[in-house]
Amino acid sequence: MAALGLRAFGTKGLCWLRRNPWAPLSAGFCSRGPGPRPTSARQREGIRNIVLSDPKKRNALSLAMLKSLQSDLLHEAESKDLKVIIISAEGPVFSSGHDLKELTDEQSPDYHAEVFQTCSEVMMLIQNHPVPVIAMVNGLATAAGCQLVASCDIAVASDKSSFATPGVNIGLFCSTPAVALGRTVPRKVALEMLFTGEPISAQEALLHGLLSKVVPEERLEEETMRIAKKIASLSRPVVSLGKATFYKQLPQDLRTAYYLTSQTMVDNVALRDGQEGIKAFIQKRKPIWSQCSGQFPQVSASPCHGLNSVPTNFLR
Template identity: 65%
Template sequence: MAALVRFQKLFRCVLHTRKHCYISTKQPKLFHSGLAGSDVIASYIRRIVLRNTSKRNALSVSMLDFLLDAIEKASADADTRVIILAADGPVFSSGHDLKELLDRERRDYHKLVFEKCSELMARIQDVPVPVIAEVKGLATAAGCQLVASCDIAVAADTSQFATPGVKIGLFCSTPGVALGRSIPRKTAMKMLFTGEPISAEEAYATGLVSKVVPEDKLEEETLKMASKICEYSQEVISLGKDCFNKQMTLDRDAAYRLSSKVMVQNLQLADGQEGIQAFIDKRKPRWNKHKAAI
C-alpha cells in the first residue's frame, strides 16, 4: 500500500475508485463500500476518477496504464454492473501529454503512446458492463475520444468538446476514429478541420453525449442513470452490449444474422425466460447475479 502511495505521488496522479452500493428504492441510496454490509447490496457501481488536475488530467502513459488496470479490475469483479468515468477539476481531460510527444527520434515511444490509448478505447467498448462518462469541463483531443468511446455520456451544461490537434500541427487522427463513429461525418470533419469546440448542447444534438444536465446535478444524474441500468439483468445487458458493438461493424444482412442468433441465445438464458414469465405473471423479475459469458 505504501509503495502504491509513493508511486501515485511520483506521477501526481491519477486515479480514484469508489464502489457504491445500489439499493432498489425509488431514490437510490449510495454508500461507500466500507460502510455498507453485504446484506444491503443488490449490485455495484464502480466510479473511476481522473485526479491529475495540475496536468489537466492528461492521458499520459502512466494515466493510460492506471485506467486500463482500473477498468479491467472493475469489469472482472462479478458485482460490477456499471463503470463511471469522471474527473476532478475544470478539465475532464486535455488529451495526450504533449511533452511525451516531443522529439522525432522517439518513434517507438510515440507508437507505444497511441497503441496504449487505442487499447484503452477498445477496452471500454469490450468490457461486459456499460461504461458511462461523467463529463464536467473541457474534453479535448484524446479526452474527447475518451467520451466518444464510452457507451453513454452525461455532460454538465458548461462542458465543451474539441479536437484541436490541427492547431498545433498534430491532426486528431485517432480521436477521429471514435468521433466518426459517434456523430455525423460532416460534424466530425468540422471539429477535426477547425479545431473549434462545441458546447454541451451541440454535443447532445449531434449524439456525442446522451444527456446534458446542470453542473451541480451532474454526479446525481449520472448515478441515477447508472442505478437505472442496475435494475435490469446483468447477463442480458452484457450480451446486448457485445451484440450491439459487433453488429455495428457489419453490413445490414450480416448484422441481422448475428443479432437474430443472439436473440435466440438470449432466450436460452435463465434471465431471458424469467423476464418474460415475470411480465406474463405481472410481477417483478428476479434476476440472476452473474454476467453473461461472451
C-alpha cells in the same frame, strides 16, 4: 473466466506498432506505484466510479494515466458484482488529451508509439468491456479527452461542458480522436472540429450525437447516477450479451446482422434471467435476477451460439 471482449486484449493484441507487449499493472485495483496514482476508483452496489485525478495537469492522458485507467477498467471486470462503470474527472477540465511532454523528440518514436497504442487499447477496451461505461463530463474535453468521451457507451455532460479536437493548432492532427469522433457525429461536424480546432458546446455535442444527455451542472451527478442505478438494477448477463452483440452486428450488412441477433435473441430467451424476466412480467411481479457469474453468456466460446460461424448458405 474473462469476459468476451477482454479476450481481444491478449498478448497478440498488444504487439502492434513498434514495441513489445505491455502487461497490465499486475499490482491490481487499489495499489499504488511510486507517487500517487493519477486515477482513483471505488465501487459500491455494482457501480464503479473511476475518476481522473490529476487536475493540476488538466487530467492529461499521460502514459501513466492511461495505464492507471486501463487497470481500473480491467480490474475484476468479470465479477458479477460489477454492473456499470462511470468515468469522471476532478477539476474544471475533464481531460486535455495527451501529455505533450511525452511527445517531443526527447522521447523515441517507440515511446510515442507506446503512448498512442496504449491510448487506442483503452478506447477499444471501453467498447469491448462486458458492462456499460458512462462518461460524466463537467468541463472541457479536448483531443484524446474528447476521444474518451466519444468512446464511452453513454455520455452525460453538464451544460457548461465543451468539446474540441485542437491538435491541428500545434501541428498534431487529432487522427486517433477522429476515429471515435467520426463514428459518433456527422462527418461535416467532425471535419470542421478537426480542421479548425474550435470547440463545440454541450448542446451542439448533444445535437450531433456526441452526448446522450445534457443537464445543468447541479444535476449532473444525480442524472448520471440515476442512469447507472437503473443499469445496476438489471441482469448483468443480459446487459453484457446485449452490449457485445450490439457492437458485433453494427458493422455487418443487414442480413448478417439479423442472423447474428436473431440467434442472440433465442439464446437470451433461454438464459435463466431471460425466462425469469418474461415470467415476472406476465405474473406482474418484480424479477429476481441470477447473481451467478457462471451464468455469464459465452457468446462466442460455445459453437452452438455460432456468432462467429454464419453458415455459408445463409450468406448467399
